[in-house]
Amino acid sequence: TALRTGVTLLLIAITWAQNPKQRLLPPKPSKTQCCQEVRSLKVQVANLTSLVEELNRKQETDLMNVVRQIMELDQLNRQQEARVTEAESKYSEINNRVEIMQLQTLQSATQTSSDAIYDCASLYTRNYRISGEYKLPKDDFLGTPELNVYCDMETKGGGWTVIQRRKIGLTSFNRDWKQYKHGFGAIRGDFWLGNEHIFRLTRQPSVLRIELEDWQGETRYINSYKLFIANYSGNAGDSLRYHNNTNFSTMNKDNDKCVDDCAALRKGGYWYNCCTDSNLNGVFYRYGEHSRNSDGITWYGWHGSNYSLKKVEMKLRPVEFHP
Template identity: 85%
Template structure:
């Protein structure tokens, strides 16, 4: 009886051990049977087919995307072309408007000028008038007061020799002792010595050029070479128009370096009338018809021996010596258009 009980106990222990081992390894207990090799091959082939199909779809999508992108690029290029054409048309229209406006202003000035020419044949109002009365020696003259023109008595320097004579000087630079970095009032009334360096005065220049005039600019460098620029049409507006410059019909051998300043107002250190963000009168240190800023600066700083700083504030004429060479001598002179010696 005791042996039977021992056998039962041993059997129970064995069962318990097997149960514990089974509980600790459930994956082995639940592992599915391995599929046969043929089934694996079929699945691989199916996956390859799916991959090939997806690759084909992706390639097709990529080609379509590339086509769409090229189409968008072409559209952008076409829009850019149209935009440039539109900008060109706007620029052309603005240029034509400016030209028309310029012509209107010139016509208005010429209307005023025609009234100014209705003076007595005996009137003396500039050096050409003196020349016509047989004053043929270059030098200083006194123009009498003219109530009709509203001009006061004025000392002027007349050039009776150059190219037929009859020229009234409105500016001279040759000594370098007179500063041209002046305010509006001084440029309006004039300053300097009539036999040395001077500016005749914007108000006087306006009155001299109320009849259509010719401007001649004569220059000399520090090597003794000379050049000139002549403008067949030259006139200056009144103070209400900021002494605006109008000129045309260049001739000469110095280069056309005043055309850039056409249709610009006069600026000084205390009146910034230029067409630039910068204050050109302050940067160029003079009074002038500054645009943005200069192709010439005949009222700039007098630098000896030509070369000067790179600030372009010297007495410059870009068409001859560029922006960093200050000229030795300059004369600006006017006489009526059509003057006959």
């Protein structure tokens, strides 16, 4: 028996020695183990997919929040511009209080043609030298009513009566004939003085000065004899000459030289020809963007027909004025 057991063990040892690879191979995984690994991978893929979807949703939410913040900032910017205008108004009122009191005293005196107050240039010659709002008295000699005006007493010697301003964008200039005749807007903000008042100011030969500013802060200016342009000077290109010797048109009174209704197309009252090389009473587009239509505050000689300017001022003073 002992001999047989020894022989058996020897045979097993010989067999094991002849097949060493069999002892190195790992056991084959079972089907159950493979299914578990596949399920685990599927779970991981599902988790990653869910995470990507969540990140996409968060990105969309963040984008919407950014857009909302931009809109809120834009609205806040408009409100701040309105506050700045109001602050400028109060500051100017304080600075001009003494001058206005003196002017009111002057209004009570009997006037003749030699001492009549025609405009801001007349005030300048009477030593009113601070820019701001003034009241031109009623003048029986001229047949003109009392009129509030804004005087620029600083630019190029002063004496300018401002007849138009665009800088805030809250006042529509797409108005009818009656409104353009009598004027509209706020004298310290955006306004049109009124055609009948502009006529009052231009009874004597006058110089028209136009000051422009784009959204990059660059400025230009134009000087010419009122609208019947005789001479021109400036650095913005002569985009006013095309409007020389033309009548004023509004949405309900078409006086242009074109088959088209220029006032309706350009959405403002202006001296339209057929139609424009400039459109200073057009639509106020923020940041110069108005590529769809040529109805913005345009000056073709500077930025072309598809750029709306940020600021515009039109002002008058007599040709004979000397500061």
